[in-house]
Amino acid sequence: MSTTSSTDEERKIAPPEKHVAHVGEEPVEESAPEVALVTRYDRFGLGNIMAKLFASGVEARGVERVPEDQRDGEFAWNNLLMWWSVNTVLTTIPIGVLAQEFYTLTLPHAIATILCFGALGAIATAFISSLGPKTGLRTMIITRFSSGYIGGILYSVLNILTQLGFSVTAVILGGQTLASINPGTLPLVVGIIIIGVLSLIPCFIGYNMVHYYERYAWIVTFIVMLFLWGLGGRAGFDINAQKPLEDTGRNLSADVLSFGGIVFGSFTGWAPVAADYNCRLPADTPAMKVFLLTFFGLFIPICFVEILGAALMTITNPDYVAAFGDGNTGSLLAKVLSPWKGGGKFVLVLLALSVVANNIPNTYSAGLSIQALGRPFAMVPRFFWTLLCFVVYTVAGVAGREHFSTILSNFLSILSYWTAFFIVIVAEEHFIFRRKNGPLGGYNFDDWDSPKKLPLGFAGVIAGCCGVAGAVVGMSEVWYTGPLGKDAGAEFGADLGFELAAGFAAVTYPPLRWLEIRLTGR
Template identity: 80%
Template sequence: MSDDRYSPDKEKGYDAPSRVEAEVAPEYVIVRRFGVLGPVIGKLFDIGVEARGVERVPEDQRETKNTWNNLLMWWSVNTVLTTIPIGVLAQEFYTLTFAHAVATILCFGALGAIATAFIATLGPRTGLRTMVITRFSSGYVGGTIYSILNILTQLGFSTTAVILGGQTLASINPGTLPLTVGIVIIGLCSLIPCFIGYNMVHIYERYAWIAIFIVMCFLWGLGGKAGYDVGAQKTLEDTGRNLSADVLSFGGIVFGSFTGWAPVAADYNCRLPVETSSTKVFVLTFFGLFIPICFVEILGAALMTITNPAYVDAFTNGGTGGLLSQVLSPWKGGGKFILVLLALSVVANNIPNTYSTALSLQALGRPFAIIPRFFWTILAFAAYTVAGVAGREHFSEILSNFLSILSYWTAFFIVIVAEEHLIFRRAGGVLGGYQLDDWDIPSRLPLGVAGILAGCFGVTGAIVGMSEVWYTGPLGKAAGDLYGADLGFELAAAFAAVTYPPLRYLEIRLTGR
């Protein structure tokens, strides 16, 4: 390794590591920071491991111009095995007919895709990762709070992903591969691209969708051969207010399956040129989310309409993995091969979870940011693999509760970031834009009181509107006769939307930032 590669740029005045230098030459800063370990880390950078973490990407270092990555990446991330069980929940937990399940997926999915696509447009605009962008509305402390929530979110996604992938691998030849080993295999395959970094993530996601999209079409066809009965749940479905409650509760889960990507949406296009069309980014991200998620979630709902006793027993005994194994059973060895592909498709879904968990760990604050990004990916892998092994027998319960709760905080997070951008940071607004050089200077960022308080109001809205097995809020309970309706994300968004603007105006008036 050449010493010159990691020497300061004298012409630019970088005689010693600085915040600005960390943006321009993060590999130099990291190698110098770790002393005797520096040469080893430098060799990792030489072979292509990404050095940049949460540091802002300067305009002259935006090396990629392919906006179509927004479409292809999200298509790969969501055309996966992990998306199928979300559609399954419509009948498993909420006894909705196929028609009502499809309508709910399409309507709540469109709302969630719009919200996430908006957040994606902020990546090229700022050159920042999503959790760092939150500092411009909620301050350094508020950004740290969001980072903690996002770490839990991405680890939750990863846990469900490795469990389902492991279940599917274990179901191929029952008794030969322990579920625990399957979970570890999926986790390791997810770790490798994330360890390398941004470019490898995009390369993998650019092509991963192709084979799995064909497999999903096979599943549609094989399910039809087994016999879809779109009225199968008709006698089980609730009526009146209870039906509305079921739709709202399942809708919250669908919304969460889309907005779960909002806290990471800007992470994967922050290297696009600043002049990139926001409209193009929005449209490509919207369709990259909406088409594959709806396509696969509706497939999950359709498979649950098969009334053949063998298929019903397969689901009862083996969950979604068992059901898919039964659907593919007519193809014998070919079906097992497709099950392997389905299990490995989870890797495409788990890559952004792992990569963005590392970034969110760095965004907790400077003591965390000085540790290289690739180290945090290893820690994230260890955390969700252990959690997957521990929770491997409770997949459906974890998925249902996790996605419902996820939709609560992402709802008020999106509202607060959107109102900051559209009201206060717009041209001609109170602040007139982003002072992007201040991204890591707490004294120049907003104090964060407005954002934190609005978030607390959002939490209050979620509490009074939520409907979970373990707790139902008063408004949620009033919305349904039996178990209430989950209005958590709607009220979380509404409470935050109403309270943030006046609080932020007051904060700016008193502090000037």
């Protein structure tokens, strides 16, 4: 179903056999979204190509709301299995590595930080996920009910950059690992392209293929992670290895807060896409069921693998230290698996390919976020934007392939800033203003693409700007440290960016939204 404007009557959800779409200004009756796309592009001679793609299983639906009578519960448990597959992967390991590489934390302190900040991030993301069945909408469209059409566009831009950033780190690490299997035989650039292409295929096909792949991908990679734990232990974990290097006092607390922000970002990085993968569940699916399945699907595998990354950095064997000398996590993992010789190389191939499961939601949701930029973008088929995203992040991965650790550290820190205030604003809208007996009394989901019926968005946009201000004064990055971030740490400051971003937005949004409703009634 297209997302162009229509009258109130045309916006009513029609039965499956007869929906109303729009091509330009003229309404076109359709039985499914693919009919509108075929009709629209037939004038350019592309109708037959579109029809063949959809007949072969390529998903036609984009950001349009999924009507209640077109949903099923087939993928309910995938809220657990999907996120387990997405995060039990190679790309989660380097996040734990950063605890020692950049913040000199001992293993016990790294574990405590991962568990505490991870639980907070998992709760936030699981809440966003629970809105999928209730609304039948993609995550970036849900933001329109709190921040209006314009605010939704701003969030979509941020999410596009977020998913592309995640994809860049994924293809680089996967490429590094493939290249390290037999050094000198496979160029890093080729490894990056291989990971990118494999990630594209299920995303190009769409929602069902994504779920089928993620339902089973975790099995092999979870076994591989157990192998890494065992071989790492054989090489010798030393929980006190970082003790002489670890900071003390205020510098230690600063290290914990800064690394905690990265961990929080590794969880909440999925929040802007969390509802994308269960919007086809029945509207009466219990919210608590979705919440719990998503929470444990995130918390258990991410903590398990990030702690593995931190543990591998405690190996003091000089050969292992040298393998990681240039910040190449792939080389370190190759060394860990080296006792198995040929078998270790095969396991390393599996580990490198696990990146595909992690990169699939990035690629799929980035295309949806481009559609959420507005009606002209939504009229272009989802799979086209998916293809474009693949090209962009693969090229960026090739260009930044030598600076993986720096990209990962800076990217995840900044990521936690905007996702923090985004989650707070959506949550306050849901629990304060859209509650059953609240000022608005709930949602009218038929208004999802009606700018005149959605909020103006000034409350959400201003609160978001306040969140940005909070992040700026609290952040601590290599290139800038805010005044509050500087005061929180003795030497290099502490990163309080996501905490202050969430706090500033939480305080400013309710009064601004109350005023907006009072003045506009929506």
